[in-house]
Amino acid sequence: MKINLQEARERIPQRDIILETTVRLMVPFIQLYGLYVIVHGHYSPGGGFQGGVVLGASVILLALALGLPASKEYLTEGTDIIMANVGALIFTGIAVLCALLGGMFLDYSVLTKILPIDPISWRSHGIFLVEVGVGMGVMTIMVSIYWDMASAGSLDEGL
Amino acid sequence: MKPLALLATLITGALLLYGTADFAAWGDPQSPPNSNISVRFIEEAVKETHVPNIVTAVLGDYRGYDTMFELVVIYCAGMAVMGVLRRREDQ
């Protein structure tokens, strides 16, 4: 996920050193905050959808400031689509796994047969795993929709 | 066209305002939405799932099916935008 800064700077017609420096400093902190919102869904307002949108917004900020090809070097198209599918499969996979082990669909307490913790604790951990899947899916779909609409389909040159 | 739309809007608005006469008062603890199953959720959710945030507990555990299909909806929206907007190289 590295960006070649010299090439990115030469590709944009109107470069502004303040914008580029500020965005490069801000993006790691925005991503850390997005991860915080996902993980703290149990104890404060937050959860999967909210944190996923904040994470997606950080990549869209990079695309707005350094040009669309730079954000495509940061998060390649292949990684983007693979992460979207993995996020949806985590959710459905856990649900089907619960059904295969003998309980009902999405009944997290029968996962005690795999890892012997207290069934009530498994419900709390099951909710957390499912929110991670949701967060991954939402982040990549937001970035994908932005790429398609800002370049009108061709993904070579943004706004 | 515009006066007809305005008339339809005003008639619909009047009917909806007439329909709010049956609603419970704002902030009533005994209104019908507040008294059937959400009483059980508020009292039992922390004991059964050890999650202090009742909204996350209901969203992830008691109503997990809805959350799964919501993720599928947003995935299908991403695929639909890709399918509508991308062009093949020969077009």
Add this chain to the structure above:
Amino acid sequence: MEAVAAHFMAKYNYWIYVVLMMIGFYAMIGKSNLVKKLIGMNIFQTAIILFFVSTGAKKGGSIPILDKYAALQGHVDVNQVVNPLPHVLMLTAIVVGVSVTGVALAVMVRIYRKYGTLEEDEILQKIENE
């Protein structure tokens, strides 16, 4: 006079949301530009979400995030905690609204590419002339 004022204070939130709904509804059917119709649909949906969330409020209640150890030991007073169920349902509704807006804007980009305009009557004329 006090009865009218009491009736107003009990229901005025529903009246405000009905007014917002009708503003969105008029934008959807009265305007002829496609983007304005889409914005009207968004306003309508926002009014519906606010309406649902306001049905769960309780006078004097606080947010539905409890103290874990206090809730595990003691009894939870139902009248002090706001109803969490409309919040949950409206999270799904917001995400569905975002998806519909995204797909509608993508279809509008294709319509503009093909017909060159986004006004509804001009598009109908161009379809009839083909």
